[in-house]
Amino acid sequence: MxxxxxxxxxxxxxxxxxxxxxxxxxxxxxxxxxxxxxxxxxxxxxxxxxxxxxxxxxxxxxxxxxxxxxxxxxxxxxxxxxxxxxxxxxxxxxxxxxxxQPAVPVRGVVRSFSSVDEDSPWFHDRRFWTEYLTWLAASRFNRFHLALGMQYNYGADRHGATDNYLCFVYPFLFDVDGYEVQAEGVGADEQKRNLDTLRFIAAESKRRGLKFQLGLWNHAYDYGRDSVHRYPITGIGPETHAEYCKAGIAKLLTECPDIDGLTFRVHYEGGIPDDKHEIFWRAVFEGANSVGRPLEVDMHAKGVDQALLDAVDLPNLSPVLSAKYWAEHVGLPYHQASIRAKETAKPIPPGHELKGITEFSRRFTRYGYGDFLREDRTVDLMFRVWPGTQKLLAWGDPAIAAGYGRLSTFGGSRGVDFCEPLFFKGRKGSGEPGKRDPYVREDLRLSDNREWTKYRYGYLLWGRLLYNPDAEPETWRRHLRATYGEAAAHVEDALSPLSRILPLVTVVHGVGGSNNGYWPEVYLNLPISSRVESPHYAADTDPPVNWGGVSPFDPTTFYAIDEYVAALASGSVSAKYTPLEVAAWIERLVDDGQQALDRARETADESDAQVRRVLIDLEILVRMGRFFAGKFRAAVDYSIYRTTKQVSALESAVEACQAARDAYAEIPGIVDGVYQPDLRFGIETSEHGHWEDRIPAIDADLAALEEELKEATGTQQVTQLAQAPARPATAGVDHKVPASFDRGKPVTLSLDVVEPDVIGATLHYRHVDQSKPWQQVPMELSGQTLSGTIDSEYTSSTYPLMYFFSVQHRTGGQALYPGLAADLSNQPYVVLGSSTVTG
Known part of the structure; x- marks a missing residue:
């Protein structure tokens, strides 16, 4: 050397x-x-x-x-x-x-300190950090983000804040010269211990080649409303707030020299009103800049406007925007082709200045990349995968992980942060001492702050396949063999399809963008029957608030249920994927997973605790898959009945709903005495509880359907819906993607017809800007070539283009091109940059 x-x-x-x-x-x-x-x-x-x-x-x-x-x-x-x-x-x-070589420049993991009761033990456990950070490094992550104050949303949490430990971080770490700001109950020794721990975490991250990102997600010193803070912040008021924070951030960066970057939630949920927010944040940014070393400033993209981008323009700061990948959930690897209609921009009503930018004028920045991916942008963008979909159960799908490895750099973005398993455990004051470990069964418990070790395989897949999506399977199979012995291959074959189900459900059943209100893994029932009300979901989905009315998170690629049935009724079914296709995909994934699980049980050494843990979780995922497949089918049948009064459709809806209910009802028996009876990730109804708690609402929905069937029996059918033409087995076309397009000039895109059944196609296109709608143009057939042109006015833009095709066949069926592959892990559209960049 x-x-x-x-x-x-x-x-x-x-x-x-x-x-x-x-x-x-x-x-x-x-x-x-x-x-x-x-x-x-x-x-x-x-x-x-x-x-x-x-x-x-x-x-x-x-x-x-x-x-x-x-x-x-x-x-x-x-x-x-x-x-x-x-x-x-x-x-x-x-x-x-x-x-x-790495495919994704930024490959990060986020861990949240959400509860003084549940998180203080691991926060101060140096043995935990040594083992945990080593595994992240071995998995090829290159960034570790410790998030403080992320567990509350200022101005959005109905009950304010109670457990505010480390939320407004500075007085929990040190005193700031010239200010008398204190966190009541936190003395000098505790401050020193906290600061020493933070220094240790930063230094050990850096030693392992992990950039250390400190997330300061809250800058409110008082959450107001009904807040009764466990550690009231004293000695500060509106007149000193900004200057204190300016001095505090400078001292923090001086005291902790291994901090590489800071993440801020800069919209109102971080404690600073949207109106004139640039004034406060300019002071904080000046404090960070004053330390004199290069720093990355990662601004959570929700609600960011030009005023904030101007405020962070300082010589030592490198600003980055971090957008949500699939709202606050884990979806399929591609980025939603469009956002829900609910997320479009709206005028700011009088009196709503607190959240005017975030919730109204720039609402489209809440759950995606918004309008931040211009080719001439001066600020980098990355993504963050939030923890709404799956917080608890084992996960492991190489196909989806590799898909994220290929698509996390969408539009030239820098990469991705993953919110890890058990994220937000004990959030919003719901934590209890000793309850971080979700297991109650003694032989399954993960003591001594080792809860994370259950998820080693998931960390390994995310990290290794972000680094190299084409990595050899041996990359992860060595770990599987060491963990599961003779059952390793079967565990892999079971986890892969079963881990794909909930991300798919999340994408198609977009009943709530917020992780506060939608937890598919321990699903709080949304009714199918129009006779059952569901006020829980009403705030985050458009009416009617039942399964039929729910928009997918990607309404361009997937049908909503009532939308699909209306298209059936009018004979205008498009190439979008239908809820019945989604149900069939889930059923296939369940079948594949169940067969592999059966083989795993024959070969697994069930004397090993980790083997028992994963087998239990696989059994749960099988039932969850059957439940959601049944719900999709039942909801379609019910919507058909509502449209046609066809009693046989209502009979089918009841049958499918009963099967879904029966599958879900098997879960409590599987987990009886295994997991905590109240899995607490927050205080809202859907943030905590247990599968058994959810069954009464499922039963009420089923009972309402049965009652409706009883009343409908013997009534006359009004109409009969024709079946939709079958989707062709293949699109029947090929397409050569151009190297680029020239701004201000028309771009013609062509399809080569390779199957004689193809009779036409439509070109769908838009800028890579989620605030804008899709455009479409019919394609003209000449010989064996279909062509469509995007006009020069549309290409006179600094945004890349994205496009896909819907292809019509002689049978009446339509196909999407490129569409989704069998593993659901590709991008169903093409992104095309301009020659200004690619040249």
Missing amino acids: NEQNPVTTGRTATWAMEQLVQALAEKGITAADPPVRLATLDEVPAADLADVPESYAVLRVDDEIVVVSNDEIGLRCGVLELADRVAAGEDLAGTTPFAE
Whole structure:
């Protein structure tokens, strides 16, 4: 090793080599044979190394293995790959050359401190941090985001705040000269302990090559409303708020030099009213800038306007906007082709200045990338995957993880932060001492702050496949074999399809964008029957508030249920995916998962606690899949009945709803005495509870359908709906994507017809701007080519274009092109940049 090279001798490279030495020692090997050496490209110019940061190559040079990279993260990736192979029992002597490069520049994990009762133990547990951060590094993440104050939404939480520990962070860490601001009950010793812990976390993150991002999601010192703070903040008022925070952020960055960046929630839910928000934030940004070192300032994109972008324009600050990927949930890997109609911009009503920008004039920034992806933008954008869909159960689908690896850089964005499992556990004052571990059964409990270890496989898939979506399966199968033994392949084959179900349900059943109100994993029932009211969901979905009226989160690609039935009635079914197709997909995933689960049970060593945990979760996911498939089918049948008065359709709805109910009702028996009877991720109805709690509402809906059927029996049918033409097996066309388009010039897009049944197509297009609607133009057939043109006025824009085709067949069926692949993990449209950028 060249002692003069700061890359090969830096703290991350040194730490990585220590991990390799440790892996060898655990196998009884005192020194690597052949020896491993670190080098940069100027030292080993023959290395096949991509000119991309964090790339690496592993070579055989004479009698050595040489790991080559031009940065420490690349060296870390290569060395830890070797350590992983050693741990799996492989002989380094058999190492052949290989190289990799990252697909996604930012690959982050977010952990939230949400409860003083449940989170303080892990926060101060240095053994936990050592193990946890090591696993993140080995999984090839390169950023760790510790989120403080994320658990409350100022101005949006109906009951204010109680557990405000570390929410308004500064007085919990230190005193600020010139101010008498205190968190009552927090003395100097506790402040010092908190600050020392924060320094430790930052330093250990950096040592492992993880950029340390500190999230300060709240800047309100008093949540108002009915708040009874456990740690009241004193000595501050409106007149000193901004200047205190300016001084506080400067001191924080000085006291904790390993902070690489700061994440701020800059809209009203972070405690600062939208009206004139740039004044407060300019003071905070000036405080950060005054420290004199480069810092990334990650602004949560919701509600960001030009005034905020101007406020952060300071020499030491690199601003980044972080948008939500699929609202506050985990969806399929592609980005929604359109947002719900509910998310469009609206005029600001008088008296709503607190949230005017976020909720009204720029509402379209709440749950997606909004209008931030112009090609001439001056601020980078990245994504954050929120924890609404699945908080608790095991997850593991290489197809979806690889899809995120391919699509997290959508529109030239930088990458993604993932909110980890158990996120928001104990949120909003719902936490209790000793309740972080969700298990109550003694043989399944994960004590000593090791709850995260249940999810090692999920972390590994996300990190490795964000780094390289084409990674060899052996990348994760080594871990599966070490964890599940002979059942490893079957566990993989069960988890993969079953893990795809809830992201699919989330995309199609967009009943609530907020994770506060919609938790598909422990689903709070939305009724199918129009006779049952559901006030819970009324705030975040348009009427009618039942299954038939719910918009998908992507209404361009998927039909809502009533919308689909109306199209059936009018004979105008388009190429969008129907709820019956979604039900069939879920049923296929359940069948595949159930068969693999049966095989896993035959081979699994159920004396192992982790094996038992994953088998239980797989059983739950099977029932959840059957439940949602049944609900989709029942809701379509009910909508048909409401449209036609066809009693047989109502009979089918009752039958499908009964089957869904029966599947869901099996879950409490599976988890009896396994999980906490009240899984508390917050105080709202759908943020806590148990599967058993949800059954009465499901039963009430079923009873209402049965009553309606009883009344309808013997009545006369009004109309009969024709069946929709079947979707063609293939689109029947090919398309060559142009290299780019020229701004201000028309762009013609063509399809080659490869199947004689194709009789026409429509080109759908828009700017990569979620505030704008889709346009469409019929395509003209000439010989075996269909062509459609986007006019020059539309291409006179600084936005990239996105487009897809709906293809008509002679049978009357239609297909989407490119559409969704069988694994649901691709992008069903094309994104095309301009020659101004690509040239």
